[in-house]
Amino acid sequence: MSQTLFQRQFRLSYDNLTNIRHVLGEKAKVLHFSPELIQNIKLVCSEYCANLLEHQKTVSDSIVISYDKSGAESYLTIKDNGSPWTQLSQQLQAAELPENLVENGMGLALIRASFPDFEYKCTESGNQIRFCLPINKPRRQIVIVDDSASQLALLAKFLEEDYQLALFSQASEALLWLTNNHCDLVLTDLHMPEINGFNFRKQVASVPHHQLLPFVFLSGDTMTDTLSVAAQTGIDDFLAKPISKPHLLTVLNRVLKRHQHLISSFEARLQQQLTPHVLHTHIHPLRAPGELMINQQPKSCGDFVMQRQLSDGSQLIILGDQMGHGLVAKANGAVCFGFISGLLHNPAIIPEQLFSILNTQLYQSNDNGNLICLLALHLTTDHRLSVYNAGMPNPVFFGDTPHEIKPAMGLLGLFEAIEVSCWQTQLFSGSSVHCYSDGLVEGRWAEGELQQLQAMSPQLRHQHLWQRTPQSIEDDRSLISVIY
Incomplete structure (x- = not known):
């Protein structure tokens, strides 16, 4: 299971390196990364991009940079669309900082010294390097x-x-x-x-x-x-x-x-x-052959589930999770809950509008650190499913084969404008999609567990997921399953 907190495409050029460093630093600060980690992220991205510009045979014209979580681990990923740089992995592994100061040639050594745990691979669309960000105990x-x-x-x-x-x-x-x-x-x-x-x-x-x-x-x-x-x-x-x-x-x-x-x-x-907001609003059964199953713990928590029937007869199901803990997160969650409820009073609203308007509202108030993870399931009358994911853990879909639904938009409120995207599929008998918040499934799926779930009935999949040992007792837990 992975969770995309930040994702942005940048034009790759020497002139744009300063802008890339600035954007990464500002957004990492909003995500409460430590000052030391922020500096290392800016350094590594700058050095890696400079090496792409210098060493790739066909230089990338753009890169995509993302911050992701998988359990307790956090990652910085850089994807480019240039030609493969096959020597990169070996050169990075062998790079060492010199004992004496030199004027140049330290780019790869600085990268390895900052983030020694990395994975490089070539993909169909280009190349990807993924750095595991070191976990440092926060100091006062x-x-x-x-x-x-x-x-x-x-x-x-x-x-x-x-x-x-x-x-x-x-x-x-x-x-x-x-x-x-x-x-x-x-x-x-x-x-x-x-x-x-x-x-x-x-x-x-x-x-x-x-x-x-x-x-x-x-x-x-x-x-x-x-x-x-x-x-x-x-x-x-x-x-x-x-x-x-x-x-x-x-x-x-x-x-x-x-x-x-x-x-x-x-x-x-x-x-x-503080009066806790209603956790489920207007939840009602789906039209046959659909079934909606929901579990939450504790009963009064920061997660919320909302459901609305839109004017075209389609259903919109929303799972929200306010980032952070304590009083501020609870208060911010109540504000977001109320704002989304107001937007949903318009039965003609579409998911793209909902995410765009909410992103603008959060961006304009981002000085308060008000960030929310939000996931929406849009079910049409002809049984098509669209999944919109802004910062939530990747849902899992069971059809012919089980897989994580990986495309995600990143957290709302980090940028003035957001490109709303979704994953779509046609639902059929026996298929199901399962969405959850932090605390239920964290880290990579155990080997064979998805195959084990594939062999179960959809209802048993939901029960099995909910009865898993909690991965984090501090987090609220929510599980939504749509079954056909």
Whole structure:
């Protein structure tokens, strides 16, 4: 099972490499990739594309780049339509970074050093390289501000093993960075020539997404008046210089834990006030010979299922899954649910319109990180099935042979416009399609399991899929099956 989160076609040229790097970086940021991973993605794509332009006998005029998930693994895939570069795999495997600096010739070595796990293959339409993205345990992001270069270097040495750091010698530079980036805590000097720590904190609190950001102050000033002002401003902690590494780590850990506890308590109380949306709306049996089967767990979750009969008599069945966890994801999911419900009140709407309008709405509000996985099944009166997939795991279809339905559009809301596409087939007796959200099936299918399901009746296929051991107990689970 794979899940396409991002897919985009680019014109391949030296002049367009900067644009490719920019787009990949911006969209990876929306998907909450770590800064280090984003930099490596931009580097690898740039170097690989430059090698295509230089080494392919027939150079590609375009490439398709995608981010995909398969279970716990994430992948970066680059497809081109040029001639095969058969030596690539061997050259990449053998590439090593030089011991001394050189001016050129390091492209393949940089790629291998960044993403050593890759697979290259030639296809009918061109070539494909697939990099497995390394999974790094996310580290808390800390901003350190100190006008003393030596003090800044010392603090970085103390914390670099445990935290992701952003270092600044001026508070104005840190403030500019904070307006556009995530942060978990600020560690700052109190007395700085440009602005003191207290005023710096007030300015940061005016940034909407940093109003509750914890601050820890460091200072050699332990005068009574200073400590009194610090206490009155409600700072999270005040440390006197000099400070040891163990003490600093202990204080930061305590402040972060206390802050997380307060946020969790607040979210728990607020979540109780949110009325969960109806999980199934207007669900009714399909016309014979069709049958619709639905299972969800838990009963109150972020996934939702919707069904509407359109003006031409066709049926539209929708499965949605809000990306993310917690209160924000639940609130965003309720907003998307309501918006889609409103669109479906128009019985003449077609799936292409639904996806396009929703994509525009999400794109215009993407500063809030509101991304949703959405899948639609369109069933016509003459028993034709169209599957529209925007970021959901690949459904499985059972006809003459079982297979995953792989063409997907990627998540809605990443780009201003989206090319809506679908997979189509004619349904016949014994055929079935099964669609699911994260948590039910993740990673590659076990060898032979699809063949085992093929031998079952369609109803038993649904039951077997639903009774599988959950792949992720944290995710909501939904399963929709359309059976003929």
